[in-house]
Amino acid sequence: MPADADTASPHPMSDSPTRNGAWVVLEVLKRHRVETVFGYPGGAIMPLYDAMAQDAAPIRHILTRHEQGAAFAANGHARASGRLGVCIATSGPGATNLITAVADAHMDSIPLLVITGQVPTGLLGTDAFQETDVLGLTLPITKHSYLVRHVDELEAVLEEAIHLAQEGRPGPVWVDIPKDVQLAPAQLSSGSALGHRTSGEAETPDEAALARALDLLGAARRPVIYAGGGVALGHGVAAFRDFVARTGAPVVTTLKGVGLLPPDDPLNLGMLGMHGAPCANRAVQASDLLLVVGARFDDRATGRLAAFAPDARVIHLDVDAAEMAKLRAPEVALVGDLNQWLPRLALPLSIDDWRERCARSRRTEGFRLPPERPEGGFPALRFLDALSRRAGDQTYVACDVGQHQMWVAQYYGFHHPRRHLTSGGLGAMGFGLPAAIGAQLAHPDARVINVSGDGSFMMNVQELATLGRYGLPVKIVLFDNQYLGMVRQQQELFYEGRLSSVDLSDNPDFVQVARAFGIPARRFEGADAMEAAIRACLETPGPLLLHLPIEREQNVWPIVGPGMSNDQMIQEDVA
Incomplete structure (x- = not known):
């Protein structure tokens, strides 16, 4: 593996690092067993990088080629590991370049610590070089944001930020540190004076609410469990699977809940919503009880909310009380740790007829592969299905955003939600490659695949340099239809076929692009190339880009149109 060029130094490490604010930052990170950070240096954060250069046992720093890449990589590291991700940037454009990836972490509740440099305190508010109001910019996209004005506050703020990022419903926390605070002499406290503000006292179990929930479960004849990303975020996958097995209720999941049940589990009806399985949407629409676990009634899952599960009562379980009745008022709200x-709630349910009805629907209206078309382009859906069965259930797949993202959710069989890294709430193009880099660094011995589209891939293509620098064996599966495919599909269906600014027929030669960054690349065309592409993906050592041209007009099916209910799915006309 190549040397970490960004941490190498021609000068010997100091035996006595300067004990200043920057040193405090590193010591607090080490205290919390942070081993890897992602970042990009600049003037206002230079004292922290100087502290890293002096550190005899430095935290590993991964130099990305754009601050957004650093934050997405930290985001992917956190998603894949379940631990805190950390990213670092300078003031001004360094900080603003982080914002998209931090907003993504906020929408998907990913624990992230964001550290930025800021101009010296004496220059705050003067429009100094590379000054931006980071506190004002970031409050809406973080759990909390801090501007540290004195070095004596720094240790306590960092401790509180790390705690807050991981407490309850996780999320990003931003700490903005002026340059003079980083340079000021400092000492660590003994720890006795450090405390944490919390979001409130631990929830006391509501026995009356539990009794009402058990009554509703016992009376239900058509119950459906609607589960989301909060299950994995709450480290509750094992408890969830045990609950499903005990109750025997059919399960639908959100995009972030994909993998909560193995793909072959007979109770797993698949993903619901805009591009959900017809069997999942029909079960929800026919249900008389929804048990909502770690989900938030997102519009992409519910379609037209007023028509969503119209005959169902709702039991809503979530760690975040703010989600209760935000979009739909439940009959019973259970706030707290789902593991408790x-x-x-694991009441065996007498619903044999309903289970069989859902099982029949799963067999006939689950995600089904289209007929083989030897004359067509590369068979993207068949490739994903076959790849998932041969890659093993420990493989991590990081998606970008677009049609390929939905195809992965529909046809790649995930065995755990942490193996499926996808930008759910924000839908941020450019997420996939840096997230895959973060996942690979979190799990060096695991297989990591980035599935991307030609539009998304160009958003953070520069991170091929990061992939090459650290010798990471990430495989990139690049579906290329020379379109912004998801936008093109919706323009065709809902804008009377008027295509606007979606043509990407002037794409570069992606094989040559990858090779220019030192990344091996191969192009596979047509149905006959699928087996060779799978072997290349699974057997090639080191990184590899697979360029897979697909049919330009291939669509994602089914689709629920804007303002429509989930039982008004548009499906492919195969006549």
Whole structure:
């Protein structure tokens, strides 16, 4: 593996690092067992990089080629590991370049610590070089944002930020540190004076609410469990699976809940919503009880909310009380740790007829592969299906955003939600490659695949340099239809076929682009190339880009149109 060029130095490490604010930052990170950070240096954060250069046992720093890449990589590292991700940037454009990836972490509740440099405190508010109001910019996209004005506050702020990022419903926390605070002499406290503000006292179990929930479960004849990303975020996958097995209720999941049940589990009806399985949407629409676990009634899952599960009562379980009745008022709200609630709700249900009805629907209206078309382009859906069966259930797949993202959710069989890294709430193009880099660094021995589209891939293509610098064996599966495919599909369906600014027929030669960055690349065309592409993806050592041209007009099916209910799915006309 190549040397970490960004941490190498022609000068010997100092035996006595300067004990200043920057040193405090590193010591607090080490205290919390942070081993890897992602970043890009600049003037206002230079004292922190100087502290890293003096550190005899430095935290590993991964130099990305854009600050957005650093934050997405930290985001992917956190998603894949379940631990805190950390990214670092300078003031001004360094900070603003982080914002998209931090907003993504906020929408998907990913624990992230964001550290930025700021101009010296004496220059705050003077429009100094590379000054931006980071506090004002970031409050809406973080759990909390801090501007540290004195070095004596720094240790406590960092401790509180790390705690807050991981407490309850996780999320990003931003700490903005002026340059003079980083340079000021400092000492660490003994720890006795450090405390944490919390979001509130631990929830006391509501026995009356539990009793009402058990009554509703017992009376239900057509119950459906609607589960989302909060299950994995709450480290509750095992408890959830045990609960499903005990109750025997059919399960639908959100995009971030894909993998909560193995793909072959007979109770797994698949993903619901805009591009969900017809069997999942029909079960929800026909249900008389929804048990919502770690989900938030997102519009992409519900379609027209007023028509969503119209005959169902709702039991809503979530760690975040703010989600209760935000979009739909539940009959019973259970706030707290699902690992405590689910075992107490595990009531065996007498719903044999309903289970069989859902099983029949799963067989006939689950995600089904289209007929083989030897004359067509590369068979993207068949490739994903076959790849998932041969790659093994420990493989991590980081998606970008677009048609390929939905195809992965529909046809790649995930065995755990942490193996499926996808930008859910924000839908940020450019997420996939840096997230895959973060996942690979979190799990060096695991297989990591980035599935991307030609539009998304160009958003953070510069991170091929990061891939090459650190010798990471990430495989990039690049579906190329020379379109912004998802936008093109919606323009065709809902804008009377008027295509506007979606043509990407002037794409570069992606094989040559990858090779220019030192990344091996191969192009596979047509149905006959699928087996060779799978072997290349699974057997090639080191990184590899697979360029897979697909049919330009291939669509994602089914689709629920804007303002429509989930039982008004538009499906492919195969006549």
